[in-house]
Amino acid sequence: MLLTPRVKASRPKTQTLRIATALLAAATSATLLAASAPSPAKPLGIGDRLFPHLGNPGYDVNSYDIDLTYRGDNKKPLDAVTEIDARTTSALERINLDFAHGKVRSVDVNGESARFESTGEDLVVTPPRPLNQGEPMRITVRHTSDPAPAKDQEGGWLPTGDGLAMANQADAGHRVFPCNDHPADKAMFTFHVTAPNGLTAVANGVRVATARTGSTTTWSYQTLHPMATELAQVSIGRSSVVRRSGPNGLPVRDVVPTKDRKKLERWLKRTPGQIGWMEGKVGRYPFETYGVLIAQARTGFELETQTLSLFERELFTRPEFPEWYVDSIMVHELAHQWFGDSVSPNSWSDVWLNEGHATWYEALFAEEKAKKPLKKRMREAYRQSDGWRAAGGPPAAPKEPAPGQKISLFRPVVYDGSALVLYALRQEIGQRNFERLERDWVRTYRDGNATTADFVRLASSTAGRDLGGFFEDWLYAKKTPPMPGHPDWRKAPPAGK
Template identity: 70%
Template structure:
């Protein structure tokens, strides 16, 4: 994804500059007194989500501590600690946070006052924090798994616990943050839960301490991560382990009752990783695995090192085996495209979803004899309609009111994969495959934009491709397909005078 939409019929899914998010009008419940002058929500200027992210600082790390009460219908108690470096003098620090009660806030160890403004938690330190200074903000709060009206995403309530789905702009419904993918950071995650539960999070284990009737599980990432990719699973789960290519540690998280039933699917991951590595190079993280959630989500999600899958994908016989595997590869491909190389703004979403859809389709061609050209021809027929409904791939229309994930339309899935197919047609297969490898290598653990992709493609091919990309990524109408002048769009023609 995110949210990689699915249906019964196989179909596609799923430099630090900051951007922004559309506020949902539900305020954080606050206990302390407001700051003396009016606080305002701030954003970093993202075209699609103008109020998301916050100026004035760059987060270096998050330390998240959640205590699960043993039921997914009550708030978790939590402590979020944010280490950051300021880029300007801050008399106030804005954090994105919109579903919980804040009890207290400290900045650099001193008690701070706080209030809410839209979906921002606005903190006033006892003393302003100077430009270029290290800053630690500690927030004691609750994290509510029960969504409020108009709030989508965040915690996902499963039949036996919780998981997370924070894309595109819902990390701040779980914990205070600078909730934009342009500000990636390291994460340490602690989860305390009753002993009968297992907790797993992004990264690798760093301890499991039992005290009486509860256990505190700790995980740490070894690579920076965007807030939208954070994942925590709490449930009556089993965690099977296996080795991937070159000894890569693989671990899955599945409902204990389904362990044997799901094993035939889980054991396919090593081959999937090897296939992707053959296309774009070494897997970029410290571990990988599938989190299979017993919940009705309607999507799968590429949370970093631990992709979220709906249980039904693997248990419903209506889904062909080749299709299920191609969806598994879609989320795996995101670990390179979207997770390791994250979008600089949400308008760069096509780089995530277009590439994941591309490798999903390529896998289906190579492993299940589903011709890529047939899929691309079908996409070409629909492309003008997709552009009309959702905008061109690199200039998607804003989300619908109250439906923030509606930016995940066909134009950024198969519509964007179609642009990649056109690029391969234009520059040739060898140059295209080299571009893919260099892209994920050059921008590993960083953020990148459409302009960066255009620049790299032009540099590697020794020709100015800006006009080609402008037409394929920004035009309202789909350009002619290189090598296929006979391909036509099924979109109705505009009537004269209309």
């Protein structure tokens, strides 16, 4: 994700926003075991340091099938049915799902009616009988999905000028549909979206069916690769879907307001070349399709929803944004398809792996295509790095987001401050080893989850020596270490001195 600048400038400065982290906590399973006297239902989480109540222990989701009915008013709740196919990883007498900001009408587990109650931001389901470890389960929830803003909450449905889109990062997928809302539990997705004729519905993946019935049309989409809940995307509006071919025949589809179709073509036609450039750096594009979704909305950010990145319309229409800058932001979100979407964080503390890499390729593209020196940008990042660490924590141990401001997690230290780590690594191990590491990383962990420790191990293997000490200093220290190869680089003095 990338924050959109709000001040006029001839050379706008970027911030970005995104997330990645590593964890797997399981100490809560005992509270889920069948017991003769069940304890009161309570919210659970998998122990993420930054989002402790996100995700749920005791099961692994294989797939979601989400049916949404939109009646043409983006202020009123949608009718919805979410079907979750999963397998238990421990014995369960209750199943916790993340879900808030919608009304639950009924829940079935394996075809039988189940009791349910809401507590915190969890939907707690009690099946007719306890479930054994390793048992398959199908949970069907009939509910509403409310696009109205939630008090003290960010993300979920995003009302646009002509309909709706989704912006679920980092912890808002469960404000749209019941789920295990943590990137550590990726799954396949199917969407069925019913909307009035005259509107177009688009979602992640590829379209598999379209059916018109009277005054409505139902659009169905499937992902061909697993996806984290925070990357889900559904767009409904008066949109045009613009199709073209990318490298190796890759289907490229962009979704834009119909009234802006011609105006935006100058930007849309650049995507195949940008994909080709990224493939030249890190290898084949990892998914079944790609494109940009341009929304009539003021979000304050751009977002790498899987196969269909979300952008604010004004990024492409404000005259003060230089062409090279807009191009590089498009590449930032494209790079996330490899770094963050295909290779997803195992915990949110690893956000630097997402945003650092996306920022790196954003800056590298600007250097190669617009002669904006990467070294100059990294030297300025080095100068500011200690201040960024003081404000937001070191790259791999970011400070918690401010209460009620989840996107405040996306501070400069996870963008340029983390790209600086990659620059230092390239200086340390050499460009050839660095480029090999990048390709091996996205190939080794494709369609899965990875941690900072995984990156350190792979980098050490690539370099042929232990880089543990190097990464300990660059990823976790309060102060920025000396830059390899640049003993003359200096840091800004502490604020107030």
